[in-house]
Ligand code: FES
């Protein structure tokens with residue numbers, strides 16, 4: 001099915017890699033400005049307290065302090081992620097809601113002075129009851145963390161598609177299970193940081209380590225009261241994001257206010273501990289599911305309840321709670337589905353979006369239950385999955401359209417790739433093999449704020465000398481490889497080698513781009529890039545056709561050469577003109593065919609600088625029901641994985657020995673980058689399955705807020721990960737491409753759970769699967 | 785606090801600097817010598833992205849005081865390439881797609897360099913041990929291990 005491409009589908013080295021390999025690539029901490037001030041935050045030591053008084057006089061009196069800001073110094077504007085849930089103030093007005101809640105910010109000549117000044121701010125607190133769990137927060141007598149949200153319910157969702165009860169009545173088997181997961185941290189290696197500069201032209205420039213320059217620009221404009229045209233956000237290279245960097249941070253806002261106040265550049269940075277305090281990472285989820293099936297394995301209905309421990313603010317939570325339900329609509333045929341989800345406020349840092357947003361733990365439980373159903377029906381788990389799998393063209397009960405779905409191919413690939421047939425049921429004690437599937441949106445169908453805005457715009461400018469092109473995009477390269485992806489798409493569209501394409505990205509001055517989240521960039525920004533490339537090519541060829549006196553339809557560009565069909569055409573005048581212009585140069589064109597360079601130069605000479613644009617927004621998608629905007633996407637990526645584990649019965653330790661991973665990305669733009677996303681996803685999923693848990697003490701303080709105590713996978717923890725790329729050709733994607741960044745994490749946790757069950761017989765209901773938890777379960781199993 | 789004068793060799797060049805007694809080697813390299821390829825991810829020895837080679841051994845430069853580098857030899861990521869020609873390890877990281885966000889990369893490459901200096905033909909287990917102090921959240925490490933294996937082969941062949 002895959003088409004012949006010149007650039008797309010190759011393993012071209014990433015454009016940013018050489019500079020990243022030598023230390024030349026600049027991240028926010030590497031860029032300094034003359035006259036910088038250092039900013040620091042005062043954050044609450046209490047998880048829940050009233051603020052009775054704030055006295056900043058001593059801090060202001062400290063030599064070297066330039067400004068101190070509290071709530072009364074900034075406009076009282078609430079912000080957040082979803083406009084329907086704006087519930088944050090930059091600085092606490094009269095109440096703090098978690099350990100880390102921001103109270104004040106200081107700018108001083110250097111960081112030690114700023115930190116000293118923060119210590120000198122005196123705050124009088126009146127402690128309030130601290131609600132650390134969903135149970136505490138939803139108890140009858142619990143105080144409300146936000147007056148506007150009765151009973152600490154941040155969001156509640158009830159949906160039913162089909163008729164679940166009627167379907168259960170026809171089922172031969174009803175399977176029920178529950179699952180609990182712990183909150184996770186994004187653990188990107190570069191902590192958030194920013195520098196804000198206020199110019200005398202009235203323009204605020206914020207350099208920030210973010211995934212979403214556009215949303216940061218909007219939030220900063222809204223909260224400071226500046227116009228969008230007066231706020232520019234620039235993203236240098238970013239050291240990973242994975243979701244938690246997908247909204248404006250308090251330091252983005254505080255540095256902006258301090259820069260406006262002082263007129264000097266203000267730098268603010270989170271320490272690693274503050275990264276944990278800010279969080280906005282994976283929620284803790286509790287799921288309960290009841291699944292009905294027929295004797296032959298046909299899945300009939302799902303009844304699903306979820307509770308999300310949200311922390312103190314909404315952040316992305318409203319989307320998270322919808323995703324936790326909607327993403328179970330596929331990839332299996334499931335005609336009836338009921339979902340009740342709620343997100344509860346607690347006095348902990350706010351949770352937000354993290355790779356596989358909302359869907360990861362729901363998927364884990366569902367896939368675990370499928371294995372149990374298969375076993376009870378005497379079927380192989382793969383057989384059960386294949387029996388129920390949707391196909392290209394199917395639409396889920398909640399209106400998600402599978403415009404391409406290489407799920408069967410993924411399953412077959414991991415089945416043969418892992419040697420499933422020789423292993424399943426034939427492994428020695430302690431060894432287990434398990435599989436699971438998953439899928440994810442390829443870009444959110446709607447922006448975070450209600451708008452008809454394009455989701456991305458692209459500008460491609462040809463060099464005046466014709467030698468190459470530059471793609472200008474406001475999209476966010478955060479490590480995933482989007483700059484190279486856009487360069488490859490532009491090269492393919494225009495018909496020139498990759499070396500002739502440069503990309504400038506991450507600057508709101510370059511246009512609109514909603515940013516790097518919901519696995520949207522390849523499909524959406526890719527579409528806009530392709531359109532701009534097509535337009536640029538048309539401009540060049542039109543001019544050339546006019547000059548040659550032939551129809552433009554006879555012309556094409558391939559590998560940087562002009563292809564002329566329908567008989568020879570004399571282009572010697574163009575070549576002679578070009579050569580005369582470059583007398584004395586060493587690289588005069590000599591090819592039999594006219595080059596892109598000559599044609600693009602000619603187009604410049606005839607029409608001035610050549611700029612082509614492209615844009616993209618998805619067509620109107622999905623259902624009409626409440627919440628239909630979350631989960632609808634122009635396309636869906638999907639994957640299957642087989643995990644092989646070894647469980648030590650003495651210690652409870654699980655070693656994942658091998659993972660076979662197949663992902664349908666529609667069409668790989670860069671094969672190496674697709675595998676890289678798959679492997680990165682497996683490592684994050686493995687960490688979540690086995691180690692990762694943010695822990696709190698009774699006062700709501702995080703007790704493992706470091707990368708030493710919060711264990712993410714090291715190279716020693718990683719198994720061999722075998723990647724198989726499936727290409728189903730997505731009709732709604734540029735050159736057939738769709739996502740890989742997040743769908744790839746979906747099967748990892750359940751594949752491990754199923755492998756552990758295969759090894760031990762244990763149905764584990766709680767992650768992470770620490771040795772202690774597994775050991776206790778084994779002990780209980782032995783006793784029983 | 786009064787500053788202390790120190791002298792050390794950085795990437796083969798003799799350097800002098802005035803440092804605070806409590807200033808870290810990371811800060812000396814980044815803030816005084818403007819060698820910003822050394823990254824700063826945690827400041828407490830957990831992540832490894834501040835890794836440099838001190839007298840042939842890798843250290844987390846955030847855990848080393850600048851004054852401890854007095855009279856010693858430091859190699860940072862800036863010391864590897866020859867002009868615009870990448871070191872074979874750097875080239876292998878580029879070729880194998882072992883670099884995503886790149887924030888761990890300088891430390892990772894220096895750990896690999898120290899490993900190959902000691903053990904020119906490491907086994908997979910030796911590679912994973914040699915890189916175990918360097919966290920990477922993006923890659924899942926597979927392509928990094930492949931890059932080191934490839935570079936080892938190429939360097940051996942010259
Ligand atoms: S910054 Fe030195 S180990 Fe993390």
Ligand code: FES
Nearest residue numbers: 885888920921922
């Ligand atoms: S490439 Fe991002 S942390 Fe390693």
